Structure formats: C-alpha cells, structure tokens
Amino acid sequence: MTAPPRRTQAERKGATIAKLVDATIEAIEEVGYHRASIGEICTRAGVSKGGLFRHFDSRLDVVVAAAQEVGRRHMANFRDLTTTEDRLPPIDLVRYARAAIRHETNVVWFELLVAARTEPELRERLHPVARALIDDVEQAAIDALDPEVPPDLTRLVATSLIHMFDGESIFRHTYPRPDLEEERLENAARLVEVLSRQAVT
Numbered sequence: 001m002t003a004p005p006r007r008t009q010a011e012r013k014g015a016t017i018a019k020l021v022d023a024t025i026e027a028i029e030e031v032g033y034h035r036a037s038i039g040e041i042c043t044r045a046g047v048s049k050g051g052l053f054r055h056f057d058s059r060l061d062v063v064v065a066a067a068q069e070v071g072r073r074h075m076a077n078f079r080d081l082t083t084t085e086d087r088l089p090p091i092d093l094v095r096y097a098r099a100a101i102r103h104e105t106n107v108v109w110f111e112l113l114v115a116a117r118t119e120p121e122l123r124e125r126l127h128p129v130a131r132a133l134i135d136d137v138e139q140a141a142i143d144a145l146d147p148e149v150p151p152d153l154t155r156l157v158a159t160s161l162i163h164m165f166d167g168e169s170i171f172r173h174t175y176p177r178p179d180l181e182e183e184r185l186e187n188a189a190r191l192v193e194v195l196s197r198q199a200v201t
Contacts, residue, residue: 017055017065019045024066029104033111036063063112064125070108071133074100078140091189093144094161098185101165110170134159149195157195161188 007015023045027036038059042049056062078096100106113130116123141158142151168181 013055016045016047016051020047020052020055020062021065021069023047024062025070025105025108028063028066028108028111033063033115060121060125063122064129066108067112067126067129070105071129071136073105074103075133075136075140089189090192091186093141094185094189094192097158097161098165098168101162101169106169110166134162137162145192153195157192161192164188 020041023041024036027040027044031040038049038052041059041062042052045052052062056065077100112122112126116126138155138158142149142154145154164184168184172181
C-alpha cells in the first residue's frame, strides 16, 4: 500500500481555519456570543491558542469569519435549490427562506446582531458582511422570480419577508403559535405570487 499524499502547507492552513470557523459557529450556537471565548473555540476546534493567532489576529476576526461562513452556507443552499428547477413556486421559495432563518446556524447572526447594538467595533466589522449577505439575498430573489418583476419590488419583498421571519424565529420560542405561523407562511407566498402577477401584467 502506498502512503496517502502529504497535504501541502496551504491545505493544512485551510483545514485549520475551517476547524476554527466551524468551532466558532458551534460555540456561538450552543453557549452564545459572549461565552464563545478564544479558549472555548480552541477547545472545540482541537487547535491551540497559538494556532488560532497564526491565522486570526483577534477573537473578533474569527467571529466575523464565522458570520461570513453562515451567510455563505445559506446562500449556497439556496442557489442549489433554485438551480434544480426552472422556476420554483412562491410557496417553496418562502418556505425555504423561513427554514433557513430557523436553522440553528442562523442563531449566530441573531447573537451577533444583538451584541453589535452595544459593541461599536463588532457593529463596524459586521456592517459590510451584513450588507453583502442582504445584497446576495436580494439578487437570489431576483434570479428566482419572473424576470419581468421589477427588481426594486423583488428586493423590497425579499428583505421584508426576511425581517418578518427573523422576528417570528426569535419570538416563537417564548410564545409559539404554530397555526398562525403556517397561515403567515401561506399568505406570504400568496403576496409574492400576487405581486409577481401584477408586475408582469
């Protein structure tokens, strides 16, 4: 048997960074932003603190990288979904958007956005990340809907639905109303469908 080829330095670096980012996402999901310390992240990743600082200058840097990765995963999944069909019906698009927002990894965004309200440096670092994610969401919605729908209308509807589902996702743990949540989903899809029809007539 031949030994497997040794990984290059770049491959080893990439693998370590991926471990640290995954561990940061996991830590924020499970113990929250403020308790996701460097020690917590390194323990979960199986990487020393020195190893972390070889790739990231600070805890904030690895936290921002985790936020970027959460957004990248959501958008990659959505792109995969929309490329499997010519045009997905509005109910499928809306249902996917809500499922993505409710996914446990999205807790990372909720945690960071709340923390950023009172932490100026975190807020400054998250601003371009959040802007890039919303821009990507809006463009994905434009690509998924009928091309004759005005882009500005699609952007408005897409971001409005996201903000609505964000609030729903947070509040449902304290006061769950599953029947109302399903009705909200169906009416949101109906709204998308009606606006799309009106825009092309």
